[in-house]
Amino acid sequence: DIQMTQSPSSLSASVGDRVSITCRASQSISSNLNWYQQKPGKAPKLLMYTASSLQSGVPSRFSGSGSGTDFTLTISNLQPEDFAAYYCQQTYITPWTFGQGTKVEIK
Amino acid sequence: EVQLVESGGGLVQPGGSLKLSCAASGFTFSGSSMHWVRQSSGKGLEWVGRIRSKTNNYATAYAASVKGRFTISRDDSENTAYLQMNSLKTEDTAMYYCTRHSMAGSSYRDNWGQGTLVTVSS
Numbered sequence: 001d002i003q004m005t006q007s008p009s010s011l012s013a014s015v016g017d018r019v020s021i022t023c024r025a026s027q028s029i030s031s032n033l034n035w036y037q038q039k040p041g042k043a044p045k046l047l048m049y050t051a052s053s054l055q056s057g058v059p060s061r062f063s064g065s066g067s068g069t070d071f072t073l074t075i076s077n078l079q080p081e082d083f084a085a086y087y088c089q090q091t092y093i094t095p096w097t098f099g100q101g102t103k104v105e106i107k
Numbered sequence: 108e109v110q111l112v113e114s115g116g117g118l119v120q121p122g123g124s125l126k127l128s129c130a131a132s133g134f135t136f137s138g139s140s141m142h143w144v145r146q147s148s149g150k151g152l153e154w155v156g157r158i159r160s161k162t163n164n165y166a167t168a169y170a171a172s173v174k175g176r177f178t179i180s181r182d183d184s185e186n187t188a189y190l191q192m193n194s195l196k197t198e199d200t201a202m203y204y205c206t207r208h209s210m211a212g213s214s215y216r217d218n219w220g221q222g223t224l225v226t227v228s229s
Binding site for chain 2: 001043055089091094096097098100
């Protein structure tokens with residue numbers, strides 16, 4: 001199975017900051033990577049697909065990059081509603097696997 | 108509007124069985140792969156498995172943690188997917204989500220249900 005390793009596991013930031021979350025795959029997954037945002041008590045929400053494509057309706061302050069094994073989700077100009085958990089997911093091959101998550105907290 | 112509605116969760120003893128349902132509407136269910144994802148309280152997301160469409164021979168795939176114990180099936184006439192869970196363990200306690208993902212041209216369809224809670228405890 002492909003292992004997805006996210007870092008950091010948590011971070012503290014202020015409104016207006018730029019933050020980056022990285023995700024590393026244990027083998028190449030091309031660009032078959034999704035990023036999700038999850039708030040407490042809610043189902044995850046897709047932010048990015050195929051590593052760098054912004055899902056419809058998602059603010060442009062979210063961006064994604066990478067291919068192969070190394071990927072990054074960047075949130076520029078962090079807003080109050082962005083404090084949440086973020087997960088990467090590889091869809092290159094089954095079993096699909098998620099990273100362990102990154103919790104973005106208010107500093 | 109796409110809707111996925113899970114049901115069938117509840118309390119079950121270790122070693123027991125439970126069958127979850129996912130009723131779908133608002134899209135062509137028969138042509139879609141359907142997935143199950145779970146999340147233990149306060150923990151991360153775990154992909155459980157998926158079933159593909161009839162065109163793809165209803166092929167299934169599972170996470171190693173549930174393989175041999177869980178079975179995913181579907182009834183296209185009822186627009187419903189199922190997750191049969193046998194030999195349940197305490198570590199299977201989680202919120203179970205039914206999900207649908209597909210590429211449509213250059214866009215990506217990604218839908219989740221509200222989840223159904225499964226508690227495995229004596």
